[in-house]
Amino acid sequence: MTESFFEKVYNVVKQIPFGRVTSYGAIAQYLGTKGSARMVGWAMNHSHSYDSGIPAHRVVNRNGMLTGKHHFGGPDVMQQLLESEGISVRNDIILNFSKHFWDPSRELL
DNA sequence: TGATTGACCAACT
DNA sequence: CAGTTGGCCAATC
Numbered sequence: 001m002t003e004s005f006f007e008k009v010y011n012v013v014k015q016i017p018f019g020r021v022t023s024y025g026a027i028a029q030y031l032g033t034k035g036s037a038r039m040v041g042w043a044m045n046h047s048h049s050y051d052s053g054i055p056a057h058r059v060v061n062r063n064g065m066l067t068g069k070h071h072f073g074g075p076d077v078m079q080q081l082l083e084s085e086g087i088s089v090r091n092d093i094i095l096n097f098s099k100h101f102w103d104p105s106r107e108l109l
Numbered sequence: 110t111g112a113t114t115g116a117c118c119a120a121c122t
Numbered sequence: 123c124a125g126t127t128g129g130c131c132a133a134t135c
Contacts, residue, residue, distance in 0.1 A: 005131055024117050028130080034118070036130040041116035043132090061117060068116025 005036060006043030010050055012104050016058045019085045020102035021094060023062050030104040045071055057081040064097030 003011070012027050024040040040059070045068070047054040057078045061067045069078035069092065079089040088095040 025119090028117080033130055036132090037117035038115055038129095039117090039131045042114090044116060046133090056116085059116080062119095066116090071116060 005031065005033075005039055006046075007050075009040050009043040010047060010054055012108070013044075013047070013054050013056065013059055014051075015104070015108060016055060016102055019087065019100065021058045021060055021064070021082070021087065021097070021100045022102045022104060023060060023064075025062050026101075026103050026105065027059070030108070041068060044068060055081075058085075058102075060094060060097075064094035064101075066092045066094070 008031055009027055012030060013022075016022055024037040024044075025034055027040050028034050028037040044054075044056040044059055047056050056068070057072060059068075066078050066082075066089065069075055072078045072081075079092070082089050082094065087100050094100060
């Protein structure tokens with residue numbers, strides 16, 4: 001397997017169930033490197049260049065805040081996508097974030 | 110080729 | 123309690 005770190009990130013993000021969200025740090029922790037959470041965000045930034053089918057909108061920061069909403073082509077696109085999956089977003093923050101939170105290292109194995 | 114940055118997180122001061 | 127620093131990996135300057 002010659003998959004790079006960000007390729008693994010894409011692999012995990014694709015496995016996020018519908019109506020669920022996760023955090024950059026959770027993915028990084030699942031990969032075994034919590035410090036590379038920034039890398040996850042970077043990978044998401046170029047996710048469209050690797051595979052357009054990556055639900056990057058399901059990945060937010062630890063606070064459930066839509067930090068990278070501006071990278072979806074619009075400041076409200078990410079929120080609309082999340083609400084479209086039944087996730088309530090208010091003030092760029094996911095409501096009941098813990099409820100929709102999907103931890104790859106816990107649910108996925 | 111060395112230095113800087115990046116959609117982060119946790120710990121330390 | 124708020125601001126700073128360290129850490130991780132890869133890409134860009």
